[in-house]
Amino acid sequence: MSNSLTLLLASEQPSYWPRRRLTKLVWQGLLLCLGLLLALPVLVVFAFVFVPATEVWQHLAATVLSDYLLNTVWLSLGVSVGVLALGLPAAWLNSMCRFPGQGFFEGALLLPLAVPAYIIAYTYTGMLDYAGPVQTLLRELTGWSYGDYWFPPIRSLGGAILMFSLVLFPYVYLLARAAFLEQSICVLEVSRTLGSSHWVSFVRVALPLARPAIITGLSLALMETLADFGTVQHFGVSTFTTGIFRTWFGLGDSAAAAQLAALLMGFVFLLILLERWSRQRARYHHTSNKYSRLPRYQLRGGKAVAAIVACALPLVLGFIIPMAQLLYWSYTTASERLTSDFFLLVSHSLGLAIAAALSALLLALLLGYGKRLHDTLLINGVTRIAAMGYAIPGLVIAIGTLIPFAWLDTQLNTWTLRYFEMRVGLVFSGTLFILLFAYNVRFLAVSLQTVEAGLGKIQPTIDNAGRSLGLSASGVLTRLHLPLMQGTLLTAILLVFVDVLKELPATLVLRPFNFNTLAVRAYEMASDERLADAGLPALMIVLAGIVPVILLSRTIGQSRAGNS
């Protein structure tokens, strides 16, 4: 990056318009610093690949590493099968067919996205464990007691696969459905005229055409699976994230933890490559710009019932049952849990999420405008890097953030001790600063994407028209862009807000001493096997998560091809 900057400086000819060149340089410098700062955690973690392995690492490699690898691979495979099995039929039914309740299912199938995997895991553990209502009922009905029967253990690899599938299938549903709708009915009709049945047309035409979109949805679901810490921790499934956590806090070896993190990041980069590749291929799979209104075929009788079941099952299992369990827990514990302590927790969470959302918006505006004003290779590269964090697991970012800032604090304290004979304390790593920084690294992509989409909709001629009618550059911003982007800015804030509220592992690692949020409290209660007490904070998180889901379902409703 710095190479291209010097290159740029060297090749700049004596300018005829020095002010413009200066502002361009200032922008480039500013954005370059920003990009490097945001890339710092990833760079730090990667750097540990080159640090010689410690004893702890050798111990890990000899004992648990193969478990981590195997579990991660099985988890990924299982979740892939699960999200496809739940997401694809729902997507097809909701884009091509009409059956009772279809309009409701179309949007409602996104609701499981509002439930973080660790929270759904807590609810099913509560229901299906030995002491839970299901097994209790079974024992009462049959008179069996402990050891007399076999019941599938929910706290297992299989259970984790089920949990992830139930809340992550909407990614596949969403993208596959969009792809099916985009295909334009023409290709399917061509296939019908060439003698294929509905089913054959689906398998031989629609599915291959939608494949890039389906792979994109799948890779998004797998990224979330790899990033998860709460679920696998609760279920006792050893994966990279639990391994990193244990190595860091249990064995106290930051280098080995960072090396594990680097390995996990390798998996993530594979997924990023897969996603990029499939998105690129998607461009060539665009078949037609002409859309006719989609004639959906009406399902009746047994087929309609089957369709309703295919859509209702994931919705009930992935949202309604866990939600009911959370409501029940909240109801039974509300009287003793709704104390000032709980409201402090809520205010911590809200304050943190708002601060993170606003700072991410600010950075996104900076990057978005930098790109709009000076669309150079350098600035493009920086925005790309800044947007990469969304794929990196929160725990990896936490470690990549903590290592450099802890070092900085140590240096700072040594320095102040020497010159001022006092310690300033952990000003970076021991305060909310580090948490906000990590959130920005992780979630900037979300607000950046929203801001870029919003800015992209404002034609450059709007700016020019404003200038020709007497507005200065800042006037264009305040009088034209801000009013035009109101909705966009609110969306950007909302999306990051909810993501921060849900985020568990980074918060867990980076929060200042004794600073609790809703997610951390739910985790702590569940770790203490006090699941009912986890209900109230978990419910708050899910309720907040529903808001962006509603937003999403509204936008996809409006943007449906074939509906003008």
Add this chain to the structure above:
Amino acid sequence: MTTSTQALTLEQLYIQYAHQQTVIHGISLVVNEGEIACLLGPSGCGKTTLLRAIAGFEPVQAGCISLQARVISSPSVHIPTEKRSIGMVFQDYALFPHLSIAANIAFGIRRLPKKVQRQRVTELLKLVNLPDYGQRYPHELSGGQQQRIALARALAPRPHLLLLDEPFGSQDVELREMLAREVRSILKREGTTAILVTHDQQEAFAMADQIGVLQHGRLCQWGTGYELYHQPIDTFVAEFIGQGTLLPGTLSIEHSVTTVLGTLTGLLTPSTQATQSAVNVLIRPDDVRIHNAGAYSATVVSRIFRGAAYLYTLELVDGSRLIALARSHPTYALGEAITFDLDRTHFVVLPRDEPSNALQ
């Protein structure tokens, strides 16, 4: 408008994008007060760049642009767009979607008292013939209506100069000429000096008092539509404007060219052209008159029906072709042998095989 005060002056203007080749090569021109000028040329000729430089969106590398005798662009001076008092109508209209039509029009005069603003908005809405549209929003209007509002918005602050970038580009072909005439009459009523950019010559003829033909960033010719059509300065202008045939020949003596049709005499030949040099004679379709007892003979090889007229392609004895315009009856069939005469008062003689962009 017969005043001859210079409104806009371009002197030896050069424009270059960063690290790229020069896009405007030494253009000089003058637009007088109240005049409507047009920059005409194929896409990529630099006409839009020139317009954006006048508006202040592009810096200039050499030469200068002055408006009302004040330098607004030069290598050392760059008055920001918002301080130039130049209005602009964009190809996509760029109406502000969050503001009503009245607020859009009042945008450039927001510093004036409210009462004056309202008066001017009403006046302009009437001028563009959309009097009751003030409270509507841009998305409720058709393309043509949006364009008239964009024009009203640009005119509101009474700019010293109005720029129109391909203003009719997104309209139906049938509508363009009508719209062009309409806009011209609005501009003339307001007494506005304006520059239009287009690649459509019909549009240019309908709108402009003066037309500049651009190619490869150079100004080939500056004149009225009639001059461009009947006295093109080089082969490029001759081919770009209107239809016609370039008939090869040799300049025998002054005012005479020998061609396949024999020696054509009484022509206006460039005095710089040496005798015995190769030239082309430009023959417009309306210079060819088909009738029974013409001096020249040819065969009809194709024809296009144009309503009031037919456009014929004629093949001469040596295989070279001429385009001729004739009334739609009598009609000549394909393959029919006909005779014709030439109206040689309009012929233009152009040097042959010259790089057509070399002339200025």
